[in-house]
Amino acid sequence: MNKKIISTNSNTKIVLLAAFAAFLAAGISSADISKFNTGPQYKTTADYTVLGKVNRIAKKKVPKIKHTTLNKKEIDTEGWNREKDGRWYYIQNGKRIVSSWIKDNERWFRFNEHGILEENSLINVNEKWYYAQQGGYIAEHQWFSINGNWYYAEDGGYLACNLWRYIDGKWYHFNERCELSVNTTIGDYRVNENGERVE
Numbered sequence: 001m002n003k004k005i006i007s008t009n010s011n012t013k014i015v016l017l018a019a020f021a022a023f024l025a026a027g028i029s030s031a032d033i034s035k036f037n038t039g040p041q042y043k044t045t046a047d048y049t050v051l052g053k054v055n056r057i058a059k060k061k062v063p064k065i066k067h068t069t070l071n072k073k074e075i076d077t078e079g080w081n082r083e084k085d086g087r088w089y090y091i092q093n094g095k096r097i098v099s100s101w102i103k104d105n106e107r108w109f110r111f112n113e114h115g116i117l118e119e120n121s122l123i124n125v126n127e128k129w130y131y132a133q134q135g136g137y138i139a140e141h142q143w144f145s146i147n148g149n150w151y152y153a154e155d156g157g158y159l160a161c162n163l164w165r166y167i168d169g170k171w172y173h174f175n176e177r178c179e180l181s182v183n184t185t186i187g188d189y190r191v192n193e194n195g196e197r198v199e
């Protein structure tokens with residue numbers, strides 16, 4: 001008698017078909033059938049299988065782009081202008097004043113080679129010394145002190161240097177560094193601790 005040989009795969013298919021038919025006959029829903037699924041459960045479309053492992057592609061959060069209005073370049077105006085760091089410069093006829101003087105409200109101001117206002121510093125212009133105070137005002141006709149040394153600014157703003165100067169009824173001597181001479185002898189004269197010449 002000839003025997004019909006059924007492969008293992010065919011037997012498995014027959015068993016599965018018979019089981020499925022039994023489920024349908026018993027009125028079991030497709031949702032119930034899914035409970036018997038022993039394979040990987042794909043929760044999102046981002047799941048995929050690589051070498052038998054279930055991996056999930058992490059969905060990156062796209063950052064929201066903040067639209068900001070860029071600050072427009074500040075347009076220089078005629079006259080005084082200020083840098084972001086607080087330093088002053090001056091525009092005249094559309095150009096920045098550089099290495100030069102301006103007179104504003106009867107006061108003199110000096111700008112360096114970069115066009116920045118000189119402040120709190122001794123400056124040398126054409127072999128004459130000047131002192132730019134806080135605010136850039138050039139000292140004139142006044143005493144001032146720097147690091148314990150006294151100086152005197154003439155009416156034109158330049159400092160008394162290497163000479164005798166008669167101020168408010170008294171004689172004073174200023175050395176080559178424009179500093180007031182004190183407690184010393186200058187030629188035939190002596191000056192006291194206040195720089196006054198002793199007759």
